[in-house]
Amino acid sequence: MIVYDYLYYIILPVLAFSALLIFIRFLKGPSLSDRVVALDLLITTGIGMIAIYSIVTDQPTFLDIAMILALIAFLGTVAFAYYIEKRKRK
Amino acid sequence: MTDYIIIFLATFGAAFVLLAAVGILRMPDLYLRISVTTKGATLGIGLILLCVAVYFGEASITTRALAIIFFLLLTAPVGAHLIGRASYFVNTPLWKNSVMDDLKGKYSRSTEGSSSEESDGEITKPESDEDEHQIKK
Numbered sequence: 232m233i234v235y236d237y238l239y240y241i242i243l244p245v246l247a248f249s250a251l252l253i254f255i256r257f258l259k260g261p262s263l264s265d266r267v268v269a270l271d272l273l274i275t276t277g278i279g280m281i282a283i284y285s286i287v288t289d290q291p292t293f294l295d296i297a298m299i300l301a302l303i304a305f306l307g308t309v310a311f312a313y314y315i316e317k318r319k320r321k
Numbered sequence: 322m323t324d325y326i327i328i329f330l331a332t333f334g335a336a337f338v339l340l341a342a343v344g345i346l347r348m349p350d351l352y353l354r355i356s357v358t359t360k361g362a363t364l365g366i367g368l369i370l371l372c373v374a375v376y377f378g379e380a381s382i383t384t385r386a387l388a389i390i391f392f393l394l395l396t397a398p399v400g401a402h403l404i405g406r407a408s409y410f411v412n413t414p415l416w417k418n419s420v421m422d423d424l425k426g427k428y429s430r431s432t433e434g435s436s437s438e439e440s441d442g443e444i445t446k447p448e449s450d451e452d453e454h455q456i457k458k
Contacts, residue, residue: 234324238331245335249342256345256354264351264408268358271400272345275362278389279338279369283331286373291382294373298389301396308400316407 239287243280250276267311274304323375330372337365350416351408359401363393 250273257269278297285293341361348354367390374386415422 234327237328242331242335245339249335249339252342252346262351262408262413264404264411264413265354267404268351268355269345271404272341272358272362275366275393275397276338276342278393279334279366282366282369282373282386286327286376291373291377291379291385294382294385294389297370298385298392301389301392305392305396305400309403312400312403312407315404316410318411 235287238283242283243287246276246280246283250280263311263315267308267315271304271308274300274307278304323378327372327376330368330375334365334368334372337361337368339365341365350419351413352405353416355401355405359397363397366390366393 253269253273253276257266257273260266260269278300281293281297281300285291285297338361341358344357344361345354348357370386370390374383377383409424
């Protein structure tokens, strides 16, 4: 039982606080690339939160969503990199 | 016993994710931010997913968690390299205290001025230059 309390009251707030710090960088990042990196890290932190949440609620189905989210984060980063590079040419 | 392993793994995972978050907020430069983010977050999320695998302890869920870890380990360096390369092409400035820049002059950076003039023609994107020549002809 102590595991659930520890995960719910310590680990999840730490992850939420780090998501808040990343979101500050996402808002004030000087260039577009900073924002893309911050978005990638935000989604990665979301995967961690989903994993901890699946332990707390005892439902392993959430891991499928984490996998899809990892895929979408990679696709988003690749697409943003492609268009950042493309935008310079003209 | 399993409880202590879970607590250990979750603590270190959350600590590494928090370090990555502090790093992306405090680092002075885009490239340093990419470096911190990729390593810290990948290790942290890997430890947290390992903790999920230990907690459930079934073959199907362990396979799923290991698949996510494998996917993250595979895609994080590729994504970081792509975004770093693209932002070097669009002249994102380095930190003023950066010691060395190995690609200096190999790609046309607008801060460099005349030294990259002759390299301007051939480097940045060979295929795009060819396109321009064809359009001019």
